[in-house]
Amino acid sequence: MLTIKDLEARVDGKAILKGINLSIGAGEVHAIMGPNGSGKSTLANVLAGRDNYHVTAGSVSFLNNDLLGLAAHERAGKGLFLAFQYPIEIPGISNANFLKAAVNAQRKQQNQDEMDAMDFLSYIKEKMQQVEMPEDFLYRSLNEGFSGGEKKRNEVLQMLALQPKLAILDETDSGLDIDALQVVANGVNALRDGKRSFLIITHYQRLLDYIVPDYVHVLANGRIVKSGGRELALELEASGYAWIDNQKSST
Amino acid sequence: MVAVDDNLQTLTQQDYQHGFVTDIAADTIPIGLSEDVIRLISAKKQEPEFMLEWRLKAYRHWLTMAAPNWAHLKIHPIDYQAISYYSAPKQQKDGPKSLDEVDPKLLKTYEKLGIPLREQEWLAGVAVDAVFDSVSVATTFKARLAEKGVVFCSFSEAVREYPELIKKYLGSVVPYTDNFFAALNSAVFSDGSFCFIPKGVRCPMELSTYFRINAANTGQFERTLIVAEEGSYVSYLEGCTAPMRDENQLHAAVVELIALEGAQIKYSTVQNWYPGDKDGVGGIYNFVTKRGECRGNHAKISWTQVETGSAITWKYPSVVLTGDNTIGEFYSVALTNNYQQADTGTKMIHRGKNTSSTIISKGISAGHGQNSYRGLVKVLKSAENAKNYTQCDSLLLGDKCSAHTYPYIEIANQSASVGHEASTAKIAEDQLFYCAQRGIDPENAVSMIVNGFCKQVFRELPMEFAVEAQKLLSVSLEGSIG
Numbered sequence: 001m002l003t004i005k006d007l008e009a010r011v012d013g014k015a016i017l018k019g020i021n022l023s024i025g026a027g028e029v030h031a032i033m034g035p036n037g038s039g040k041s042t043l044a045n046v047l048a049g050r051d052n053y054h055v056t057a058g059s060v061s062f063l064n065n066d067l068l069g070l071a072a073h074e075r076a077g078k079g080l081f082l083a084f085q086y087p088i089e090i091p092g093i094s095n096a097n098f099l100k101a102a103v104n105a106q107r108k109q110q111n112q113d114e115m116d117a118m119d120f121l122s123y124i125k126e127k128m129q130q131v132e133m134p135e136d137f138l139y140r141s142l143n144e145g146f147s148g149g150e151k152k153r154n155e156v157l158q159m160l161a162l163q164p165k166l167a168i169l170d171e172t173d174s175g176l177d178i179d180a181l182q183v184v185a186n187g188v189n190a191l192r193d194g195k196r197s198f199l200i201i202t203h204y205q206r207l208l209d210y211i212v213p214d215y216v217h218v219l220a221n222g223r224i225v226k227s228g229g230r231e232l233a234l235e236l237e238a239s240g241y242a243w244i245d246n247q248k249s250s251t
Numbered sequence: 252m253v254a255v256d257d258n259l260q261t262l263t264q265q266d267y268q269h270g271f272v273t274d275i276a277a278d279t280i281p282i283g284l285s286e287d288v289i290r291l292i293s294a295k296k297q298e299p300e301f302m303l304e305w306r307l308k309a310y311r312h313w314l315t316m317a318a319p320n321w322a323h324l325k326i327h328p329i330d331y332q333a334i335s336y337y338s339a340p341k342q343q344k345d346g347p348k349s350l351d352e353v354d355p356k357l358l359k360t361y362e363k364l365g366i367p368l369r370e371q372e373w374l375a376g377v378a379v380d381a382v383f384d385s386v387s388v389a390t391t392f393k394a395r396l397a398e399k400g401v402v403f404c405s406f407s408e409a410v411r412e413y414p415e416l417i418k419k420y421l422g423s424v425v426p427y428t429d430n431f432f433a434a435l436n437s438a439v440f441s442d443g444s445f446c447f448i449p450k451g452v453r454c455p456m457e458l459s460t461y462f463r464i465n466a467a468n469t470g471q472f473e474r475t476l477i478v479a480e481e482g483s484y485v486s487y488l489e490g491c492t493a494p495m496r497d498e499n500q501l502h503a504a505v506v507e508l509i510a511l512e513g514a515q516i517k518y519s520t521v522q523n524w525y526p527g528d529k530d531g532v533g534g535i536y537n538f539v540t541k542r543g544e545c546r547g548n549h550a551k552i553s554w555t556q557v558e559t560g561s562a563i564t565w566k567y568p569s570v571v572l573t574g575d576n577t578i579g580e581f582y583s584v585a586l587t588n589n590y591q592q593a594d595t596g597t598k599m600i601h602r603g604k605n606t607s608s609t610i611i612s613k614g615i616s617a618g619h620g621q622n623s624y625r626g627l628v629k630v631l632k633s634a635e636n637a638k639n640y641t642q643c644d645s646l647l648l649g650d651k652c653s654a655h656t657y658p659y660i661e662i663a664n665q666s667a668s669v670g671h672e673a674s675t676a677k678i679a680e681d682q683l684f685y686c687a688q689r690g691i692d693p694e695n696a697v698s699m700i701v702n703g704f705c706k707q708v709f710r711e712l713p714m715e716f717a718v719e720a721q722k723l724l725s726v727s728l729e730g731s732i733g
Binding site for chain 1: 679680681682684685686687688689690691692693695699700702703704705706707
């Protein structure tokens, strides 16, 4: 699915990622944890192709495509989805129009027929039930005036609508109460089908109680310093990140 | 933002699609302006004496005036002696009696512009007056409108057929002394549209005038006069295009609207004059005076404009709220790209009691575009309980363009309530990235964001026009994003 080799990246001239190696197979759920400023969000943005995140070395292959050679919208069209840590507001565009434009833009890239308004409406209403969103959200401006929890729910709705092959969740759990957290987790779990892969970026292990990962990686200072199974997350929960500094001298 | 701006630049560089020239024999008078030229125009149009007198008075007044220089615009001095003031496609002496007599080249021109003049080709039922250079070449659906007593014809015809109405209303909202360009227009105006909606009639279809400048070195000076009698309603649309030429061409129009008691006039413009090339060469100078008066109580006038064309746009569609409980509205989207300049806005003059006005202005600047909103809200002493709400938003695409807001508020009655909100935003990199991450390419993303920005105005346009406006906006922006 995704293979990252020796990836280095700079933001505003500052080196943030300093050699990331990570391989995600089809159907796998990987969690990336780490202290603030370790490069977690940068990794998400680099993979999604955001401007101003400059890759200086390394390669990324996604479903046998050279991911770094593709524009951001093409990466999305190949099936890469990023749930934003801070979803963006766009005034004057209804949620429904935005979602329809996104779904059809991807269908077009995948040489599929575009969905008409009626088909789309019944399609999206079914997805909205999964995330317990009332229908009137369809007609509100995209994320405008949404609460933090509503925005995150909307991200999950978009993920459900777009059916990505690889979904990256960038701290989707931050600021969520337990009910909202469960809705997010249900959305992700509903998409787990043994083929679709997930990269879950989180600061806390709480989310991983609901979305059980196959692998957990610890990112610190731009590198993955430790990888393990589900139990690594629990370990981190107990011991915090202080041990990383102690370990640094030895790596 | 560097990559974003580069992308914005490519996306905003798109060619003008109506830039072709129609090769047609024209009767064009020599360049230059004098009393003789005005007599010649009046004679060509077989006008009654009162019209010629009015023109000459306007001309003599114009000679005493100087071109205004207060707008935030860079204008090359205009040589008024280098312009031809009349150009008409050659045809039978008395003008065409029906569309069958109209030169096929002209019909083709309008077809190419998406304005079929044959009535059966209109599904939605929009009556069109097509003005080509200095004359009206065709007006559709006249008969059907006449059944309701609605008069919709070219201005020249109105001067001959309805001189009493013209005498009564012409210049009653925009006198020829009003400003430099209005005076010039009053002296040399050649054609335009006249609409008269009698008492209690709801005009059964949209009325529309399509202005086309074709000939080189000519100016277009048209006049539109709309009179809505007591309790009537009319929705009127105006569209404009011109060929691509290297020299600037002058379009100085005057539009007057009169709404009597309880009448409503909705006036929508989609202006797409040739804007000049990407280096700012050529393009139309669009210097227009548009004003409506709510003369009777409970009257309402609403201006909606989408301005994407012209090298320079200088216009302030205004409403004089004379009657009590009258309403004035102004909804505007102005886009400037490349080296286009726009100084546009409105004036709301509150005279009657309980009058209210709403101003929603959306300015979009791309490339090296300069966009200014200039608006006056004036509450006279007589205007008890006047209300105004003004909202001016600017959207910048790229870092070489600019937006300016000049709100003027003059209040002589303390019971007035006036609210003003303004905002300036740059099309944000994060919005574009968000769209891209969902698979939407940069061009569609920008057009989506811009359309969202303009939504408040677009929803005021008649349906077909709103769709046109959205398309036009995305074409005008193509080549400009990231």
